[in-house]
Amino acid sequence: xEFQHLLQRVVQDNTTHAKWxxxxxxxxxxxxxxxxKCEHPVSVTLIQLKxxxxxxxxxxxxxxxxxxxxxxxxxxxxNKELLAPTATRHYLHAxxxxxxxxxxxxxxxxxxxxxxxxxxxxTYAIEVRADExxxxxxxxxxxxSSRIMVxxxxxxxxxxxxxxxxxLNEFSGDWKIHAENILNIEKELHHQWINAITKEVEELNYA
Numbered sequence: 771x772e773f774q775h776l777l778q779r780v781v782q783d784n785t786t787h788a789k790w791x792x793x794x795x796x797x798x799x800x801x802x803x804x805x806x807k808c809e810h811p812v813s814v815t816l817i818q819l820k821x822x823x824x825x826x827x828x829x830x831x832x833x834x835x836x837x838x839x840x841x842x843x844x845x846x847x848x849n850k851e852l853l854a855p856t857a858t859r860h861y862l863h864a865x866x867x868x869x870x871x872x873x874x875x876x877x878x879x880x881x882x883x884x885x886x887x888x889x890x891x892x893t894y895a896i897e898v899r900a901d902e903x904x905x906x907x908x909x910x911x912x913x914x915s916s917r918i919m920v921x922x923x924x925x926x927x928x929x930x931x932x933x934x935x936x937x938l939n940e941f942s943g944d945w946k947i948h949a950e951n952i953l954n955i956e957k958e959l960h961h962q963w964i965n966a967i968t969k970e971v972e973e974l975n976y977a
Contacts, residue, residue, distance in 0.1 A: 783974070798826075860962075869955060872951060873948070896956070
C-alpha cells in the first residue's frame with residue numbers, strides 16, 4: 771500500500787490514528803534517548819543537547835495530540851497501544867546497530883568517536899526520513915480538516931537536517947558517500963516498518 775493511502779486509512783479510525791500518533795511519539799522519544807546516550811561525558815555539544823531536547827518535545831507534543839482524539843487512548847508505550855510494536859521497536863535499534871557496524875569498518879573509531887559518528891549519521895538518516903514523512907501526514911490532516919497538526923515538528927526537523935549536514939561536513943570530506951550507505955540501510959528498515967503497519971491496518975479494517 772502506498773504511504774499516503776496508508777495514512778489516509780489510518781486517520782479514518784480514531785483508535786488507529788491515536789496509535790499512529792503514539793507510535794510516532796515513541797520513535798521521537800527513542801531517538802531523543804539515543805542522542806543522549808551518544809553524548810560525550812564532557813565534550814557534549816550545544817547542538818546535541820538541543821536535538822535531544824527538541825526530540826523529547828516532539829514526543830511530548832505528539833502524545834498530547836492524542837487528547838484531541840480521545841484522552842483515554844494510548845496513555846503508555848505498551849505494545850497494545852502502538853502500531854506494529856515489534857517492527858516499531860526494532861526500527862531505530864537495528865538502524866543504530868547496523869550503522870555502528872558500518873562506521874566502525876570504514877573509520878576505525880574509538881568507542882567515544884563511534885558514538886559521535888553514529889549520532890551524526892543515524893540522526894541525519896532519521897531527519898531525511900522525517901522530512902518525507904511529516905509533510906505527507908500534515909497534508910492528509912489538512913485535507914481531513916483535523917484538529918491535529920504537525921507543522922511545528924516539520925519546521926524543527928528541517929532545521930535539524932541542516933544542522934546535521936553542517937556537522938557532517940566538519941566530520942568528513944566524503945561524508946555523503948557514507949551517508950548514502952546509511953540511508954540505504956534506513957530505507958530497508960523503514961520499508962519493513964511500513965509493511966508491518968500496513969498489514970496491521972489491513973487486518974483491523976477486515977476484523
